[in-house]
Amino acid sequence: MTLGIIGGTGSQPLARIGQDWRPATDSASTPYGPASAVPEVASTDAGEILLLPRHGKPPGFAPHIVNYRANIWLMKELGADAVVATYAVGAIAPNIRNADLLVPHQVIDYTWGRRHTYVEPGEIRHVDFTEPFDGRIRSGLISAGEGCDLTGRLHRSGIYGCVQGPRLETAAEIDRMERDGCTVVGMTAMPETALAKELGIPYAGVCLVVNAAAGRGDGPITGAEIEAALKSAVVDLGSLLDTFLSSAVKALPDSPR
Numbered sequence: 001m002t003l004g005i006i007g008g009t010g011s012q013p014l015a016r017i018g019q020d021w022r023p024a025t026d027s028a029s030t031p032y033g034p035a036s037a038v039p040e041v042a043s044t045d046a047g048e049i050l051l052l053p054r055h056g057k058p059p060g061f062a063p064h065i066v067n068y069r070a071n072i073w074l075m076k077e078l079g080a081d082a083v084v085a086t087y088a089v090g091a092i093a094p095n096i097r098n099a100d101l102l103v104p105h106q107v108i109d110y111t112w113g114r115r116h117t118y119v120e121p122g123e124i125r126h127v128d129f130t131e132p133f134d135g136r137i138r139s140g141l142i143s144a145g146e147g148c149d150l151t152g153r154l155h156r157s158g159i160y161g162c163v164q165g166p167r168l169e170t171a172a173e174i175d176r177m178e179r180d181g182c183t184v185v186g187m188t189a190m191p192e193t194a195l196a197k198e199l200g201i202p203y204a205g206v207c208l209v210v211n212a213a214a215g216r217g218d219g220p221i222t223g224a225e226i227e228a229a230l231k232s233a234v235v236d237l238g239s240l241l242d243t244f245l246s247s248a249v250k251a252l253p254d255s256p257r
C-alpha cells in the first residue's frame, strides 16, 4: 500500500510522520509540466507514504498557479494507491471554529481558468463526480480523528466551496456561498479532486480551519489569526494522520498495477 499525501499550507511538519525521507524520483517533470516539487517517500508500518507539498518546497505556487494536473499525475506515476490531501480553509458555518478539522463530503467549484482536466481536445469523456471524495478514506480519516480524541474539534462532513483566489472573498461572496450551502471556503480542492477522479485514484481530504470567512469574524482576516490557528490545527492533523496510517489505511485496497 502506498499512500500519497498532498500537503497544503503549513503542512511542512507532516514530515514528522515518517522516517528516512528520501526523494521518490529524480525529477518533478511530467507530460503536463513540472509538479510542485519532487515528492519525498518514507516507510511506515502501513507501507510507503509519498509526500508532495502542493505549494512547492519552499512554497512558491499560489493556489491559482499550482499545476494540479502534474501533481496528481505524478502521484499516480509513483504508485499512490490512494491520496489524502490537506487544505487550509476559512469557516462559513457558525459551528466551525478556528483550528477545527473537517473532512468534506462535497465540493462546489467556483474556480475558473485552471487546467482542470486530462480530457484532450478531440476526446469526449465525462467522469462521474456525484461523490467527489472516496468514502472509505473519509471513514478512515473520521475514525482516526475519533481514535486520537479530536472528536470535539473534528467535523465529519461539510461542503467545501473552492474559490479562485489568491484574494480572499468579500462578505457578500461569503453570504452567497452560505446560501449555496458551503460550510467552508478554500482555494485548492479543485481541480485536484476532479483530476484524481479522472485518473481513478481514491482521494479524500482534511480541511484545517484557519480563519473565520470574510464578514464572519470581528474584522478583517489577518495573517496572525491564520498562523495561530494553523499552528494548532497542524498538530492535530499530525496525530490524525499518524492514527490513520497505523490503522485505517490497512483497510484500503492496493490498486491493481
Ligand code: HPA
Pocket (backbone or CB within 6 Å): 088, 089, 090, 091, 163, 168, 169, 185, 186, 187, 210, 211, 212, 213, 214, 221
Ligand atoms: N477564503 C479562501 N481560502 C482560504 C481562506 C478563506 O477565508 N482561508 C484559508 N484559505
